[in-house]
Amino acid sequence: MLAAALSYKGRDEESDFGSIFVRQFNDFKVVKLTPCDEAEKGRLQLCQPEEYKELVKHIQKKWDPSETFLEISGLKVKLLxxxxxxxxxxxxxxxxxxxLEGGDSIKDFPWALQIVVIQPPVPEAELNPELISRADILVINDSPEDQSRDFIAGLKLHHPDIPVFKEKMREDFSNELKDSLEALFAVYLEKRERIRAVLEEKLSEPSISCEQARRMARELRVSSFLFGNVCDECGYSITHCGLSCF
Structure with a gap:
């Protein structure tokens, strides 16, 4: 499974990125989350299991005619x-x-590949170092040349390894951006495959303790969130959970 999550930062909270993205990668679906207001504030609940059939009863789904774009709405905790x-x-x-679109994707979908679309100027509070360090790729949306040049230079000064592209969101992606995304997809899938192989090699039962999962994630140099997501994919349950680490 290949999951990319999209975040917007800056003056424009929305763009045509999703539509352009599926023109370039037409085997993808776009899933947009539209949370409604929480019914009431109650006691904090963590790791509450809920059968999928019951969960989806509280969620509304709406496909576009092409069945490429899916909007799901409901309480945010249930959507996630x-x-x-x-x-x-x-x-x-x-x-x-x-x-995946909607909400704070870096926090809501930490197990996905992170694409951040930025529209300068960006308030400093929105573009904090933690956000940048957790992004896999940054896309600067159509902005004046001098403004974007200075902005990219500042990003590269502190985070030289993160790919940064200046694009016009009303047009198709540049070949360079498309090639970079394809390379990131390949790395993401390779990580998932390594996790899957280790699970099959090390485990004889369809469960793994939280402590063991965190240790294996460190050994593989992957995030605990991604490790937990692959456990879901392969049918391994995580026991003795350490407060939603996965």
Whole structure:
């Protein structure tokens, strides 16, 4: 399964990135989350299991005519649980390649490949070092040449290894951006395959403790979030959970 998550930062909170993305990568689906207001504030609940069939009863789904864009709405906590499960347990369809939109994608989908679209100027509070360090690729949306040049120079000064591209969101991606995304997809899939291979080699039962999972993730140099997501994909349950680490 290949999952990319999209975040917007800056003056424009929306762009045509999703539409352009699926023109370039037409085997992807776009899943957009539209959270409604929480019914009431209650006690914090962590790691509450809920059967997928019951979970989706509280979520509204709306496909576009081409069945490329899916909008799901409901309480945010249920949407996030549903997205995590629908890739593997939906009886009607399974989503092999998805672009996730809506909410704070870096926090909400930490197990996905992170694409951040930036529209300068960006308030400093929105573009914090943690966000940049967790992005896999940055796309600067159509902005004046001098402004974007200075902005990219500042990003590269502190984060030289993150790919940065200046694009016009009303047009198709440049060949350089498309090639970079394809390379990131390949690395992401390779990480998932390495995790899957280690699970099959090391485990004889369909479960793994939280402590063991965190240790194996460190040894593989992958995030615990990605490791937990592959456990979902392969049917391994995580026991003795350390407060939603996965």
């Amino acid at each position: 649980r549903a997205v995590r499960q629908m890739f593997f347990f939906d009886e009607e369809r399974k989503y092999e390649k998805v672009l």
